[in-house]
Amino acid sequence: MAATASPVAPVPVKGGVAPLRAGQGYSFWLRRLHSLTGIVPVGAFLFEHILISNASAIGGPIAYARQVRFLASLPLVPILELFGIWLPILFHALYGFYIWYRGETNVGEYPWTGNWMYAAQRWTGGIAFAYILWHTWTMRFTGIDLHEFPGASFGKVQSEVFQTPLFLFYVVGLIAASWHFAYGIWLFCAKWGIVSGEQARKRFLILCLAFFFVLTGVGLASLTSFRSHALQPTDSAGASMVEAGPGTTN
Amino acid sequence: MANTKTVILKIKRQDNPNAKSHWEEFELAWHPGMNVISSMMEIARNPVTRDGKATTPITYDSNCLEEVCGSCAMLINGRARMACSALIDKLEQPIRLEPFTKFPVIRDLAVDRSVLFENLKTVKAWVPIDGTYDLGSGPRISPEEQEAAYPLSRCISCCCCMEACPQFNDDTGFVGAATISQVRLFNTHPTGAALKRERLAALIGDGGIQECGYAQNCVEVCPKDIPLTQSISEVGGEVIRQAVGDLFRK
Numbered sequence: 129m130a131a132t133a134s135p136v137a138p139v140p141v142k143g144g145v146a147p148l149r150a151g152q153g154y155s156f157w158l159r160r161l162h163s164l165t166g167i168v169p170v171g172a173f174l175f176e177h178i179l180i181s182n183a184s185a186i187g188g189p190i191a192y193a194r195q196v197r198f199l200a201s202l203p204l205v206p207i208l209e210l211f212g213i214w215l216p217i218l219f220h221a222l223y224g225f226y227i228w229y230r231g232e233t234n235v236g237e238y239p240w241t242g243n244w245m246y247a248a249q250r251w252t253g254g255i256a257f258a259y260i261l262w263h264t265w266t267m268r269f270t271g272i273d274l275h276e277f278p279g280a281s282f283g284k285v286q287s288e289v290f291q292t293p294l295f296l297f298y299v300v301g302l303i304a305a306s307w308h309f310a311y312g313i314w315l316f317c318a319k320w321g322i323v324s325g326e327q328a329r330k331r332f333l334i335l336c337l338a339f340f341f342v343l344t345g346v347g348l349a350s351l352t353s354f355r356s357h358a359l360q361p362t363d364s365a366g367a368s369m370v371e372a373g374p375g376t377t378n
Numbered sequence: 379m380a381n382t383k384t385v386i387l388k389i390k391r392q393d394n395p396n397a398k399s400h401w402e403e404f405e406l407a408w409h410p411g412m413n414v415i416s417s418m419m420e421i422a423r424n425p426v427t428r429d430g431k432a433t434t435p436i437t438y439d440s441n442c443l444e445e446v447c448g449s450c451a452m453l454i455n456g457r458a459r460m461a462c463s464a465l466i467d468k469l470e471q472p473i474r475l476e477p478f479t480k481f482p483v484i485r486d487l488a489v490d491r492s493v494l495f496e497n498l499k500t501v502k503a504w505v506p507i508d509g510t511y512d513l514g515s516g517p518r519i520s521p522e523e524q525e526a527a528y529p530l531s532r533c534i535s536c537c538c539c540m541e542a543c544p545q546f547n548d549d550t551g552f553v554g555a556a557t558i559s560q561v562r563l564f565n566t567h568p569t570g571a572a573l574k575r576e577r578l579a580a581l582i583g584d585g586g587i588q589e590c591g592y593a594q595n596c597v598e599v600c601p602k603d604i605p606l607t608q609s610i611s612e613v614g615g616e617v618i619r620q621a622v623g624d625l626f627r628k
């Protein structure tokens with residue numbers, strides 16, 4: 129054997145990933161809170177938003193106006209909104225970006241389904257975030273106040289949905305949020321030890337996939353119903369006419 | 379015919395922990411049944427690069443040569459796996475050999491994987507039977523329990539699951555799948571269960587089980603087919619139950 133290798137003087141090895149810090153920090157609680165907020169209240173909100181409120185648009189402008197009026201009539205709306213959705217989603221999104229930043233996505237080297245889903249959970253979260261920022265800005269914070277004039281809701285959505293690029297943005301946002309939530313349920317149940325077995329997790333994945341199609345399907349049906357109705361008023365006078373009932377729409 | 383066929387290896391080399399790495403290319407005569415370790419043994423016999431330059435033999439860890447000791451893990455064509463069971467005929471050429479990227483390089487392909495040892499110590503991955511007197515025979519373990527424990531006990535501490543994990547990196551200091559799975563193994567052992575609470579508590583620290591994002595690369599890459607994601611899920615459930623319970627009881 130050619131013994132050309134001369135022994136190297138031992139150099140103290142340093143660096144590398146730090147070992148477990150038992151008993152230190154509170155990242156466990158933040159991470160589990162992130163996981164939980166994804167389901168309640170953020171996921172629960174998305175469920176209501178797509179499958180109940182938005183789906184009521186399929187019933188036409190009046191049904192939609194009534195649903196918005198009902199939501200606006202809930203007690204303590206500002207507090208409900210602040211603690212039920214704004215703060216939780218802000219936490220989930222910001223901490224989500226932090227989690228994203230700290231992970232090292234490696235689908236190039238390991239192009240397996242689970243790893244793609246890991247990456248997709250980050251990308252869909254990012255897309256949903258961009259969409260939600262825009263959507264709440266135009267629907268909730270600018271233009272006619274829909275809590276005051278629920279009758280203008282249908283028309284206000286139409287004013288965006290009739291523009292094809294914005295319609296496509298709606299579709300992309302819908303698909304991203306639905307995927308993120310549906311796969312998120314699977315993630316949640318895996319992480320909290322609710323669905324742990326290899327086979328059980330596979331079966332449950334099919335269920336979550338089905339839920340994704342339900343969310344997307346109902347969402348698309350609602351979106352197209354905005355496009356299939358005649359343009360509705362977006363001013364306060366027109367809004368009260370819509371709310372007044374039949375005869376004002378087709 | 380056969381002796382005209384050759385095998386080309388591109389090996390990432392590094393003289394010491396602080397040196398810069400560089401690539402060297404080797405060309406070997408093909409013969410049946412070659413694997414990555416046997417190829418490097420051939421290089422050691424005649425350490426000459428493909429372009430005829432004399433060099434040193436490759437430094438790497440190996441011992442059993444039958445995928446049971448866990449020492450020969452490295453990146454082969456970009457993926458973490460055991461070199462002794464990596465058959466040349468099943469690899470795309472030129473074959474790229476690199477040291478693990480998330481562990482400090484000692485020299486060439488040998489890396490310092492002591493972080494796993496530290497983590498195993500932190501979670502007390504052993505059955506506590508040391509004492510000053512004879513403890514007698516241990517409790518009986520049913521065949522069902524044995525069957526569940528056996529796959530977990532096959533871990534060879536190769537660290538492939540950690541190298542391939544997107545969450546195992548400098549930012550997170552994540553403990554990695556192997557340690558979590560060992561927690562499950564020793565917690566299910568009737569005598570090992572004496573330390574169950576301490577093991578679960580250790581996993582709540584920074585870098586603990588919460589860092590897993592369920593990319594599932596670990597379970598794909600594990601040479602011993604250990605059901606790692608199931609372990610993470612089940613231990614995850616126990617960890618959250620203990621953590622929440624302690625909020626009320628402690």
Ligand code: HEM
Nearest residue numbers: 163166167170171221224253254257305309312315316591
């Ligand atoms: C439409 C609103 C959203 C809903 C319903 C939602 C829901 C969920 C759910 C249920 C999970 C699974 C929980 C878990 O991983 O244990 C999850 C995970 C995640 N979410 Fe969201 N999310 C939303 C918005 C966002 C946004 C805007 C971001 C920002 C990028 C984000 C980033 C993440 C990340 C990174 C994970 C994975 C965490 C991990 O791997 O540990 N999410 N989300």
Ligand code: SF4
Nearest residue numbers: 543590591593594596
């Ligand atoms: S499931 Fe993914 S994130 Fe979790 S330990 Fe395995 S490779 Fe890492």
Ligand code: SF4
Nearest residue numbers: 533534536537539600
């Ligand atoms: S769990 Fe598998 S991949 Fe991880 S160290 Fe053990 S044998 Fe290696």
Ligand code: FES
Nearest residue numbers: 441443447448462
């Ligand atoms: S040499 Fe022991 S696992 Fe490869």
